[in-house]
Amino acid sequence: xxxxxxxxxxxxxxxxxxxxxxxxxxxxxxxxxxxxxxxxxxxxxxxxxxxxxxxxxxxxxxxxxxxxxxxxxxxxxxxxxxxxxxxxxxxxxxxxxxxxxxxxxxxxxxxxxxxxxxxxxxxxxxxxxxxxxxxxxxxxxxxxxxxxxxxxxxxxxxxxxxxxxxxxxxxxxxxxxxxxxxxxxxxxxxxxxxxxxxxxxxxxxxxxxxxxxxxxxxxxxxxxxxxxxxxxxxxxxxxxxxxxxxxxxxxxxxxxxxxxxxxxxxxxxxxxxxxxx
Amino acid sequence: xxxxxxxxxxxxxxxxxxxxxxxxxxxxxxxxxxxxxxxxxxxxxxxxxxxxxxxxxxxxxxxxxxxxxxxxxxxxxxxxxxxxxxxxxxxxxxxxxxxxxxxxxxxxxxxxxxxxxxxxxxxxxxxxxxxxxxxxxxxxxxxxxxxxxxxxxxxxxxxxxxxxxxxxxxxxxxxxxxxxxxxxxxxxxxxxxxxxxxxxxxxxxxxxxxxxxxxxxxxxxxxxxxxxxxxxxxxxxxxxxxxxxxxxxxxxxxxxxxxxxxxxxxxxxxxxxxxxxxxxxxxxxxxxxxxxxxxxxxxxxxxxxxxxxxxxxxxxxxxxxxxxxxxxxxxxxxxxxxxxxxxxxxxxxxxxxxxxxx
Numbered sequence: 021x022x023x024x025x026x027x028x029x030x031x032x033x034x035x036x037x038x039x040x041x042x043x044x045x046x047x048x049x050x051x052x053x054x055x056x057x058x059x060x061x062x063x064x065x066x067x068x069x070x071x072x073x074x075x076x077x078x079x080x081x082x083x084x085x086x087x088x089x090x091x092x093x094x095x096x097x098x099x100x101x102x103x104x105x106x107x108x109x110x111x112x113x114x115x116x117x118x119x120x121x122x123x124x125x126x127x128x129x130x131x132x133x134x135x136x137x138x139x140x141x142x143x144x145x146x147x148x149x150x151x152x153x154x155x156x157x158x159x160x161x162x163x164x165x166x167x168x169x170x171x172x173x174x175x176x177x178x179x180x181x182x183x184x185x186x187x188x189x190x191x192x193x194x195x196x197x198x199x200x201x202x203x204x205x206x207x208x209x210x211x212x213x214x215x216x217x218x219x220x221x222x223x224x225x226x227x228x229x230x231x232x233x234x235x236x237x238x239x240x241x242x243x244x245x246x247x248x249x250x251x252x253x254x255x256x257x258x259x260x261x262x263x264x265x266x267x268x269x270x271x272x273x274x275x276x277x278x279x280x281x282x283x284x285x286x287x288x289x290x291x292x293x294x295x296x297x
Numbered sequence: 298x299x300x301x302x303x304x305x306x307x308x309x310x311x312x313x314x315x316x317x318x319x320x321x322x323x324x325x326x327x328x329x330x331x332x333x334x335x336x337x338x339x340x341x342x343x344x345x346x347x348x349x350x351x352x353x354x355x356x357x358x359x360x361x362x363x364x365x366x367x368x369x370x371x372x373x374x375x376x377x378x379x380x381x382x383x384x385x386x387x388x389x390x391x392x393x394x395x396x397x398x399x400x401x402x403x404x405x406x407x408x409x410x411x412x413x414x415x416x417x418x419x420x421x422x423x424x425x426x427x428x429x430x431x432x433x434x435x436x437x438x439x440x441x442x443x444x445x446x447x448x449x450x451x452x453x454x455x456x457x458x459x460x461x462x463x464x465x466x467x468x469x470x471x472x473x474x475x476x477x478x479x480x481x482x483x484x485x486x487x488x489x490x491x492x493x494x495x496x497x498x499x500x501x502x503x504x505x506x507x508x509x510x511x512x513x514x515x516x517x518x519x520x521x522x523x524x525x526x527x528x529x530x531x532x533x534x535x536x537x538x539x540x541x542x543x544x545x546x547x548x549x550x551x552x553x554x555x556x557x558x559x560x561x562x563x564x565x566x567x568x569x570x571x572x573x574x575x576x577x578x579x580x581x582x583x584x585x586x587x588x589x590x591x592x593x594x595x596x597x598x599x600x601x602x603x604x605x606x607x608x609x610x611x612x613x614x615x616x617x618x619x620x621x622x623x624x625x626x627x628x629x630x631x632x633x634x635x636x637x638x639x640x641x642x643x644x645x646x647x648x649x650x651x652x653x654x655x
Contacts, residue, residue: 051397139321140323140408142319142408143582287331294444
């Protein structure tokens with residue numbers, strides 16, 4: 021059974037990894053990029069205070085070198101609970117459709133994330149953010165234990181666009197080779213992204229390079245490259261698409277991400293003055 | 298031995314002090330959620346899109362003034378002015394713009410001031426939504442306006458004062474007038490933006506039916522467009538004051554009208570600080586933050602509300618672009634030279650013989 025799950029995970033979960041696996045970090049517009057929306061590397065700006073953002077159909081399709089396809093879906097909700105601070109909850113789902121195997125869908129953990137932006141960018145200082153997230157052992161494709169990851173995000177804006185630097189580290193013992201999360205959990209990871217905005221078209225394009233060392237003893241670091249686009253469709257809806265490829269350290273694969281983010285706030289939440297309606 | 302040590306400590310302390318001066322924790326906040334959200338966008342799309350274009354004009358102005366002070370006069374009075382008036386205003390963006398992407402380097406210079414503008418612009422947009430919502434009767438609109446104002450003022454770090462500020466805050470500082478004197482076309486365009494931004498409230502409040510409001514808004518937008526071909530002759534020659542351009546609105550919602558006048562006044566102040574070469578680049582941020590504090594507090598250069606009304610009318614409606622409703626076909630003829638400074642006391646009485654009546 022474990023072997024079967026591991027096989028499914030090995031095909032499905034790289035899709036989530038390419039998409040950032042944990043896709044928390046919602047923002048309310050196209051300019052404030054989220055993890056995996058469209059690039060794995062995100063900016064250091066968190067969601068507005070009191071805003072909610074629902075990631076609608078954040079879909080990932082992965083094609084492995086052997087021709088196996090994996091699908092990932094990671095619905096999530098983020099909330100700006102305090103100034104420069106957001107809380108997010110995600111429930112990644114993984115689907116596999118490998119040749120010769122029965123299609124399978126399963127929950128691949130549950131994730132809770134807190135991200136705090138330390139400062140707004142200024143002339144001399146980039147914007148910094150610190151985050152911690154926990155991937156809980158929920159579902160057949162979830163990890164065997166809670167994986168806690170700390171990460172840091174930096175954004176620097178220039179006249180031509182923005183530069184983002186992300187780093188993450190997961191402490192604790194290495195996972196067993198058969199762990200369902202073995203293909204997307206990383207001991208450490210880093211990402212560098214550049215993006216450019218077409219302001220009058222409310223569209224952002226970006227490219228990135230990432231590297232991650234799997235949370236398994238003896239595994240090689242995996243290098244990926246990606247490109248993506250994010251566009252504001254309506255004042256409250258942003259859509260995105262991204263393309264990623266493994267360049268080294270892992271099996272050659274492509275992945276495609278697509279999604280939409282809807283921003284809202286319940287009028288009855290604390291902090292909003294009550295109205296007649 | 299002691300001196301090198303002191304120098305080393307000073308060498309460390311100075312960057313730290315500089316970093317501390319640049320450390321800012323300003324943050325964004327979601328707009329007030331309500332059933333009237335985006336009503337104006339739905340009901341008055343042509344006018345709504347113009348505001349997106351105005352956001353672009355404001356943002357590109359600051360970015361150019363800050364990043365290219367030497368080239369700014371030629372660019373802002375030449376290519377960029379043409380681009381704005383012939384392209385952007387002709388085909389305005391359908392969505393609100395991300396100003397950080399248009400003014401990335403100005404936004405880093407003064408993120409606090411940028412956030413103040415964005416917070417006030419949200420109020421602007423939400424006020425249109427309330428007034429455009431035909432499901433709300435007058436009492437309900439008044440309640441919603443009060444709620445908008447309360448929410449706006451829940452951010453004292455961003456909210457402009459509801460006390461009217463004397464024009465001296467805008468016109469009598471060491472850096473004042475640089476923008477209007479060096480950039481007459483662009484300055485006129487900004488004042489025309491502000492004329493429409495406050496002027497559109499008037500047809501929304503004086504219209505007695507949805508049809509009247511639609512017709513009134515269309516007429517006010519057409520009036521704005523009438524100003525463009527004759528630039529800068531068709532533009533206001535003085536900052537449009539809400540109590541003059543939209544008197545019914547300003548009477549019914551004086552605190553909100555005052556916020557918008559303070560907002561528009563600070564727009565000009567920042568333009569002056571950025572445009573005035575006598576303000577060293579290293580001091581521009583400090584001057585902007587000083588001005589921002591002065592426009593947020595309830596004490597600096599405050600006028601009485603009656604004095605604010607008197608001053609607004611005393612400046613001359615015809616000098617501010619004229620009425621937003623019930624106007625004659627021709628643009629009004631100003632009675633004062635472009636950008637003239639008129640001084641008033643806190644009761645709105647003219648000082649120094651600058652009363653416009655001739």
